[in-house]
Amino acid sequence: MCKVLIATDDERIAAAAAGFGAEVAMTSPDHPSGTDRVAEAAARTGAGVIVNIQGDEPLIDPAAIDDAISCLLDDPGCQMATLKKRICSAEEAANPNVVKVVTSLDGYALYFSRSPIPYDRGGGATYWKHIGLYVYRRGLLLGYSALKAGVLEQNEKLEQLRALENGIPIRVAETTYETIGVDTPEDLSSVQAIFTSLLRHG
Numbered sequence: 001m002c003k004v005l006i007a008t009d010d011e012r013i014a015a016a017a018a019g020f021g022a023e024v025a026m027t028s029p030d031h032p033s034g035t036d037r038v039a040e041a042a043a044r045t046g047a048g049v050i051v052n053i054q055g056d057e058p059l060i061d062p063a064a065i066d067d068a069i070s071c072l073l074d075d076p077g078c079q080m081a082t083l084k085k086r087i088c089s090a091e092e093a094a095n096p097n098v099v100k101v102v103t104s105l106d107g108y109a110l111y112f113s114r115s116p117i118p119y120d121r122g123g124g125a126t127y128w129k130h131i132g133l134y135v136y137r138r139g140l141l142l143g144y145s146a147l148k149a150g151v152l153e154q155n156e157k158l159e160q161l162r163a164l165e166n167g168i169p170i171r172v173a174e175t176t177y178e179t180i181g182v183d184t185p186e187d188l189s190s191v192q193a194i195f196t197s198l199l200r201h202g
Contacts (some may be wrong), residue, residue, distance in 0.1 A: 007041035013055075033159035035134065036145045043142055049073075050141050054132040058191055061177035068135045071171040079140040080163055081171040082109070085178070087127040097183035099130040099158060101172060109170040112158050130172075131179055134160070140168065 006017045009029040017024050025041035038052045049072055053060055064083055071081035084101050087093050093100065096114040104110055111117060112130055119125075136144075150165035152158075163170055182188050 003045065003047065005041050005045070007037050009037070032149070033162075035141070035159050035162075039141050039144050042138065048138050050136050050138060052134040052136070056182040057132045057179055058182065059179045059194065060131070060133055061175075061179070064131070064175040064177040064179075065133065067173045067175050068133055071173050072135055072137060075171070078169075078171050079137045080168060081135045081173060082160065083131040083133055083175050084128040084172050085131060085175050087129050092129065093127040097181070097187075099132075101128050101130040103128070103172045107172055109160075109164060109172050111164070112156070112160055114156055114158070128174075130160075131175065132181055 004023065005025045006013070006022050007025045007027050008014055008017075009027050009031070014024045014026060025044065027037045027040045031037040031040070034054050035052060038050065042050045049069065051065060051069065053065070068081045068083050072078050082101075084103070087098070087100070092098050093116045099112055099114060100117050101112050102110045102117050116127060144162070147162050147166045147168075149162055152165055153161040160170060180187055180191055180194075182191055
């Protein structure tokens with residue numbers, strides 16, 4: 001990535017980021033989603049491809065980011081991409097804070113849900129976790145806020161459904177890198193323990 005910006009409307013986050021030398025883009029407090037916030041920040045740059053790494057995904061591996069970016073670099077027609085990882089436990093599949101995704105045979109998202117999808121009628125279904133990272137081409141991202149938010153996005157509270165409801169395909173790359181999205185106090189404790197271990201052992 002050529003440039004990293006931290007987009008926020010919170011002065012506390014801005015101060016913390018500035019403390020370690022990060023470049024901050026202050027944005028409106030009225031954005032309904034992270035994508036809308038990133039679009040405002042991206043409009044101030046000349047970037048042709050923008051990566052949205054959400055703040056609740058602190059363990060994203062750089063190689064996984066590259067996998068998502070490659071979807072756009074390898075296919076000029078691809079406008080938006082994200083990541084999925086195989087779910088290995090029934091508990092994770094049932095957790096509404098773990099967003100699931102199902103994809104077509106050619107690797108495009110069919111649906112995202114907080115419920116386990118697909119329904120495992122016959123037993124042995126494979127579930128995939130959606131990882132909260134998005135890559136967009138500039139034109140799509142800057143027009144994202146103008147897209148109508150549909151019923152599915154409102155019901156699931158998942159911003160990526162806005163793209164699907166408006167007929168925009170999302171390419172989904174598979175990754176094997178594990179990550180923990182911070183959605184609960186328990187998630188935060190798990191991530192803090194991982195960082196503590198890394199600091200101790202390198």
